[in-house]
Amino acid sequence: xxxxxxxxxxxxxxxxxxxxxxxxxxxxAPNAALYAVASRSSDKxxxxxxxxxxxxxxxxxxxxxxxxxxxxxxxxxxxxxxxLHRQWAVKVAEKxxxxxxxxxxxxxxxxxxxxxxxxESNGVQFMDATMWMHHPRTAVMKELLDDSERFGEIKVxxxxxxxxxxxxxxxxxxxxxxxxxxxxxxxxxxxxxxxSILWAASYHLPQTAVASRNPVINDAGVILSCxxxxxxxxxxxxxxxxxxxxxxxxxxxxxxxxxxxxLTVLGTKSSLRVNDYAGPLxxxxxxxxxxxxFGFGKPLVKEEWVACESPQEAGMVGEFARLVAGIKRxxxxxxxxxxxxxxxxxxxxDAVKASIDRGFEPVExxx
Amino acid sequence: xxxxxxxxxxxxxxxxxxxxxxxxxxxxAPNAALYAVASRSSDKxxxxxxxxxxxxxxxxxxxxxxxxxxxxxxxxxxxxxxxLHRQWAVKVAEKxxxxxxxxxxxxxxxxxxxxxxxxESNGVQFMDATMWMHHPRTAVMKELLDDSERFGEIKVxxxxxxxxxxxxxxxxxxxxxxxxxxxxxxxxxxxxxxxSILWAASYHLPQTAVASRNPVINDAGVILSCxxxxxxxxxxxxxxxxxxxxxxxxxxxxxxxxxxxxLTVLGTKSSLRVNDYAGPLxxxxxxxxxxxxFGFGKPLVKEEWVACESPQEAGMVGEFARLVAGIKRxxxxxxxxxxxxxxxxxxxxDAVKASIDRGFEPVExxx
Numbered sequence: 001x002x003x004x005x006x007x008x009x010x011x012x013x014x015x016x017x018x019x020x021x022x023x024x025x026x027x028x029a030p031n032a033a034l035y036a037v038a039s040r041s042s043d044k045x046x047x048x049x050x051x052x053x054x055x056x057x058x059x060x061x062x063x064x065x066x067x068x069x070x071x072x073x074x075x076x077x078x079x080x081x082x083x084l085h086r087q088w089a090v091k092v093a094e095k096x097x098x099x100x101x102x103x104x105x106x107x108x109x110x111x112x113x114x115x116x117x118x119x120e121s122n123g124v125q126f127m128d129a130t131m132w133m134h135h136p137r138t139a140v141m142k143e144l145l146d147d148s149e150r151f152g153e154i155k156v157x158x159x160x161x162x163x164x165x166x167x168x169x170x171x172x173x174x175x176x177x178x179x180x181x182x183x184x185x186x187x188x189x190x191x192x193x194x195x196s197i198l199w200a201a202s203y204h205l206p207q208t209a210v211a212s213r214n215p216v217i218n219d220a221g222v223i224l225s226c227x228x229x230x231x232x233x234x235x236x237x238x239x240x241x242x243x244x245x246x247x248x249x250x251x252x253x254x255x256x257x258x259x260x261x262x263l264t265v266l267g268t269k270s271s272l273r274v275n276d277y278a279g280p281l282x283x284x285x286x287x288x289x290x291x292x293x294f295g296f297g298k299p300l301v302k303e304e305w306v307a308c309e310s311p312q313e314a315g316m317v318g319e320f321a322r323l324v325a326g327i328k329r330x331x332x333x334x335x336x337x338x339x340x341x342x343x344x345x346x347x348x349x350d351a352v353k354a355s356i357d358r359g360f361e362p363v364e365x366x367x
Numbered sequence: 368x369x370x371x372x373x374x375x376x377x378x379x380x381x382x383x384x385x386x387x388x389x390x391x392x393x394x395x396a397p398n399a400a401l402y403a404v405a406s407r408s409s410d411k412x413x414x415x416x417x418x419x420x421x422x423x424x425x426x427x428x429x430x431x432x433x434x435x436x437x438x439x440x441x442x443x444x445x446x447x448x449x450x451l452h453r454q455w456a457v458k459v460a461e462k463x464x465x466x467x468x469x470x471x472x473x474x475x476x477x478x479x480x481x482x483x484x485x486x487e488s489n490g491v492q493f494m495d496a497t498m499w500m501h502h503p504r505t506a507v508m509k510e511l512l513d514d515s516e517r518f519g520e521i522k523v524x525x526x527x528x529x530x531x532x533x534x535x536x537x538x539x540x541x542x543x544x545x546x547x548x549x550x551x552x553x554x555x556x557x558x559x560x561x562x563s564i565l566w567a568a569s570y571h572l573p574q575t576a577v578a579s580r581n582p583v584i585n586d587a588g589v590i591l592s593c594x595x596x597x598x599x600x601x602x603x604x605x606x607x608x609x610x611x612x613x614x615x616x617x618x619x620x621x622x623x624x625x626x627x628x629x630l631t632v633l634g635t636k637s638s639l640r641v642n643d644y645a646g647p648l649x650x651x652x653x654x655x656x657x658x659x660x661f662g663f664g665k666p667l668v669k670e671e672w673v674a675c676e677s678p679q680e681a682g683m684v685g686e687f688a689r690l691v692a693g694i695k696r697x698x699x700x701x702x703x704x705x706x707x708x709x710x711x712x713x714x715x716x717d718a719v720k721a722s723i724d725r726g727f728e729p730v731e732x733x734x
Contacts, residue, residue: 155592155624158525158617164635166662212615213575213598213729225522227615229596231580248579248594250525250617257522257633259660262640266624268531273629275640275658281666291642293626295533299648362580 001030008321008328009035011073011097013064013088015048018102019079022129023052025313026077032321034058035074038067064088068095075324077129078102081180082187086111093118098125098324098334100317101342104187108353109346116339125323127316127338128345130195132278134315137286137306138199144272144290145200145265152268157249159196159264161189161278162225162257170255176222184223185255186349192261192278193251194348195341197230200265201247203344206230210362211355212252225254228352283311368397375688375695376402378440378464380431380455382415385469386446389496390419392680393444399688401425402441405434431455435462442691444496445469448547449554453478460485465492465691467684468709471554475720476713483706492694494687494705495712497562499645501682504653504673505566508639511657512567512632519635524616526563526631528556528645529592529624537622543589551590552622553716559628559645560618561715562708564597567632568614570711573597577729578722579619592621595719650678 010026010033012019019037026032034054039045042062049060061067068076068091075098078089085106092099099119105128106112119126132138145151165173174180175188183190198205208231215226232247263277270292280286285307293299310318326332351363377393377400379386386404393399401421406412409429416427428434435443435458442465445456452473459466466486472495473479486493499505512518532540541547542555550557565572575598582593599614630644637659647653652674660666677685693699718730 152531152625155621156527156529156594156619156627158527158619160523160525160631160633162523162633163663164519164660208580210577210580212596213577214613214615216613225613227523227596227617229579229594229617246581246583246592248581248619250594250596250619252523252525252615252617252633254522254633256635258519258636258638259658259666260523260631260633260638262631264527264627264629266527266529266619266621266627268623269625271625271627273642275656275668281668289642291626293531296530299626301642301648 004033006325007031007033008074008324009033009072011036011038011067011070011076013038013067013076013078014080015039015044016079019048019077020052021313022077022079022317023054025311025317027053028310028314029318029321031325032317035072036061036067036070038062038064068092068097073097074328075100075320081174082107082183083180086114089115090118093122093124096122096124098320098327100127100129100320102129103191104183104349105342105346107182109343109350112343112346116343119334119339123327123334125320125327125334126342127320128342129316130192131313131316133199134319135280135286135312136308136315137280137288140304140306141272141274141288142199145267151270154200154265154267155247156266157197157200157247157264158262159193159249159251160253160260160262161192162252162254162260163189164258165255170224176218176224176255178220178222182222183349183353185253186223186226186353190226190251190253190352191345191349193253194352195345196263196277197249197251198341198344198348200263201232201249203341204232205344205365205367206232206249206348208362208364209348209351209355211352211360213360215356223356224256225252226352226356227252228355230348280308280312284308371400373692374398374400375691376400376439376441378403378405378434378437378443380405380434380443380445381447382406382411383446386415386444387419388680389444389446389684390421392678392684394420395677395681396685396688398692399684402439403428403434403437405429405431435459435464440464441695442467442687448541449474449550450547453481456482457485460489460491463489463491465687465694467494467496467687469496470558471550471716472709472713474549476710476717479710479713483710486701486706490694490701492687492690492701493709495709496683497559498680498683499559500566501686502647502653502679503675503682504647504655507671507673508641508655509566511639512634518637521567521632521634522614523633524564524567524614524631525629526560526616526618527620527627527629528559529619529621529627530556531625532622537591543585543591543622545587545589549589550716550720552620553590553593553720557593557618557620557719558712558716560620561719562712563630563644564616564618565708565711565715567630568599568616570708571599572711572732572734573599573616573715575729575731576715576718576722578719578727580727582723590723591623593719593723594619595722597715647675647679651675
């Protein structure tokens with residue numbers, strides 16, 4: 001644990017359910033401290049602070065602006081509904097606070113570009129709150145995928161994130177409201193699918209997105225379930241033999257299908273399977289399976305375990321606070337890569353949405 | 368083991384690699400006996416019989432016709448290249464022999480219909496050699512899928528069958544030859560994907576097939592890898608809440624991607640995962656995983672094991688021989704359901720092929 005002087009002081013905008021998890025994560029990260037929370041009601045902010053491990057000295061503000069005006073806040077976690085992201089993330093940046101933004105980061109790439117521009121011009125760090133990026137298992141799996149001797153070339157990626165929200169969720173939750181989280185399941189859980197696919201594909205953008213033909217959309221136009229296929233440039237027969245790219249990814253996300261968090265990556269030499277990629281079943285250790293077959297011999301299936309000292313969200317907060325501390329104390333520049341990953345994820349998400357809107361036509365991803 | 372008098376006597380047309388596995392299966396099935404094998408060379412037939420457990424009394428014929436003319440042959444296993452199926456399966460039926468036909472059963476549904484008509488008019492049993500249909504695990508998994516209390520309604524199915532054939536396979540194997548197995552990977556391994564999807568969907572045909580946009584096709588026009596999405600009729604929001612159908616299935620098959628045999632079925636209440644659905648890693652016992660989540664609680668993941676006394680192909684031969692014995696001795700009628708399953712599989716396969724041929728347009732499956 002660092003001293004209170006060197007810890008990065010976090011403010012939280014709003015008392016969303018997910019903010020409870022992040023409060024704990026900030027407590028667990030040695031280089032971060034819970035400093036302030038804001039709600040439209042100061043009573044609500046006080047109650048949240050008391051219930052979520054904030055120290056007695058913490059500030060509980062009755063408005064978001066008041067929190068942003070506090071000169072001692074270093075960084076702000078923004079778990080507001082997506083429709084408020086552009087407005088508030090830009091304000092956070094303009095107040096020279098670093099931005100940890102809940103996903104989906106924006107309603108579309110143009111909004112995100114505004115946010116990223118505000119972060120850049122104000123010299124603050126941007127990161128989206130995709131927690132599993134920071135789990136140690138993620139790095140171990142990536143090492144495998146990048147090891148062409150062991151894994152070969154990636155040909156097929158399949159990812160899902162589904163959960164069964166239940167009737168109340170499907171009618172009342174903010175994630176099915178067009179004014180709050182207009183991207184619905186595509187934004188809330190499809191975000192993870194798309195990120196996992198891009199992650200596996202070393203963030204090479206696909207060329208084409210084609211939405212599945214049976215999205216379920218509520219009466220207000222919000223997506224409750226959907227999927228898509230993503231394509232990287234075609235390979236030809238001769239190229240296959242020399243391992244030139246030909247990759248396809250599929251995903252499915254839903255608010256009304258039983259829990260799944262599957263990621264499967266098939267390479268020419270091995271395959272990887274993980275069934276809890278975005279949210280490990282166990283905080284202390286997580287596993288994945290690698291299958292390798294030599295010729296037509298019996299396949300070798302191995303489960304690899306990776307220990308995790310603290311939950312992945314604490315790892316995320318720690319990494320974000322590390323970057324912020326570098327900027328604050330050592331004159332480092334913000335790490336732009338995190339914004340690029342958010343932007344690529346959003347661009348693919350936008351293309352899937354466009355394909356749905358255009359009757360499942362292929363949408364080219366031109367950047 | 369039944370007495371030699373009551374065992375069903377099998378003849379095998381050709382000495383294909385897969386015929387070795389079937390020979391062993393016929394030996395293992397108590398109600399079946401290896402009786403004859405035919406090749407275009409009688410020396411080759413004799414060598415095959417000697418190497419594959421045929422009894423000394425077995426016949427080794429130097430022509431397929433000779434085997435079919437043997438009045439003591441009850442049933443014929445046909446592992447010939449797909450392009451020869453129509454011709455030879457029809458001849459087998461016309462000789463009043465029962466037909467166990469290797470998959471893919473035909474080059475298209477029209478050919479299969481000729482075969483099925485010949486079987487029907489000659490009163491013989493038809494079955495395709497999709498072995499995993501006969502594994503005891505398959506029945507246990509189906510019980511789970513059919514249990515709406517436990518599994519809910521099926522929403523998403525994903526299936527793969529890929530293997531890495533290697534450069535020699537990709538250039539020389541009969542499965543990439545347009546004159547022998549013109550359907551390539553779609554027929555050879557995509558058959559399993561499609562069957563598994565139909566199986567999970569209780570054999571309700573999808574309404575629409577859309578092929579993935581990046582099949583790999585060799586210079587002779589044979590598919591080396593492909594995939595598709597299959598759609599059942601759209602549900603509307605209100606219908607989702609009352610569990611009316613809205614289902615999507617995706618599959619991928621390939622000759623140049625590392626081994627995968629994944630089947631995932633996501634229901635509204637539970638999900639099922641199996642990573643060796645068509646070919647269990649272990650002959651003696653096979654497992655699958657069931658994941659259930661109550662509300663937003665911690666998901667419960669359970670691995671269920673099913674013992675298997677004999678390999679699945681012996682179960683297949685046993686079931687086929689049981690049906691044949693019923694016809695031969697008890698005046699039973701042929702079980703037509705097996706032909707229906709083959710036909711439905713072929714119809715979907717044809718639709719995927721048509722979608723590829725038409726530039727990945729949606730193809731309606733009208734029957």
